[in-house]
Amino acid sequence: MASAQHAYRLTDFEYAPARPARPDVRVLPGGRGRSQGVAPSLLLVANLAAVAMIVATLVCFFRIGFASAAVDSLMKGQELMAGIREARSMGNDLEITQTALSNSATIKSAATGMGMVAPEGVGSLSLEKDIVATDAQGALSLSGSIQNKIETQR
Structure with missing residues (x-):
């Protein structure tokens, strides 16, 4: 019987795969020295x-932002108050003007200045019903106009 042979012998380094060379590293026991680092309490x-x-810094940024918003609101409020004062003044002026213009003595003197005189008599006119009719949307309605025409002829 034949015995099995190895492809290469473990002691034969000629055929073994090559290993990369390792750097020469030595480990020394102990921690870092004080001269090499910073104290943990200082860190x-x-x-x-x-x-x-x-x-x-964040608190200062927020404070500046809030102060800026407050100043902006104050300026807008002052603008609104100025607008309100102007509108009230204009409303008072219009009320005075309306009172002066609606006074019958003022109207009478202005009419006399233009050469107008009071009428001698007053009359009124009665108009017949218009035969043109419109629907709910405002469009002309032929059937409504025909109905109005029939009613005016009676």
């Missing part, structure tokens, strides 16, 4: 100071 203080500065 904590620096982080707290940075957070406090960011919070203060």
